Amino acid sequence: MESSTLSLATSGRTDDIRISIDGNVGIGTTSPTAKLDADSDTIRLRSSRTPASASAPGNAGDICWDANYIYICIAADTWKRAALSSW
Structure with missing residues (x-):
């Protein structure tokens, strides 16, 4: 993990949420490529x-x-x- 990356995960899992060095936020992905990158087939408001x-x-x-x-x-x-x- 890069020293400038923040990752949150539950026990026994890979990253659940990751904030990369360039400010991209990933949910369910270790390499977000957009400001909000969710690895899911549903986004809910x-x-x-x-x-x-x-x-x-x-x-x-x-x-x-x-x-x-x-x-x-x-x-x-x-x-x-x-x-x-x-x-």
Whole structure:
């Protein structure tokens, strides 16, 4: 392990969480290649939130959801949404 890497693991396991020297955070991976790199087939946002409007406060990259839409903030205080449907 590099001296500038922080790793957390449960007993008998390899890294569960790793923060690399360049600031990338890995969950379930020992070599994260992005700011957040999760080795899983599911990412969960537990709480829903609906921006009040397309110009509601937000930061680029923020993601929210409710029962009808997924919302993505594409620039400061600039939201876009995509409708959800059943299949």
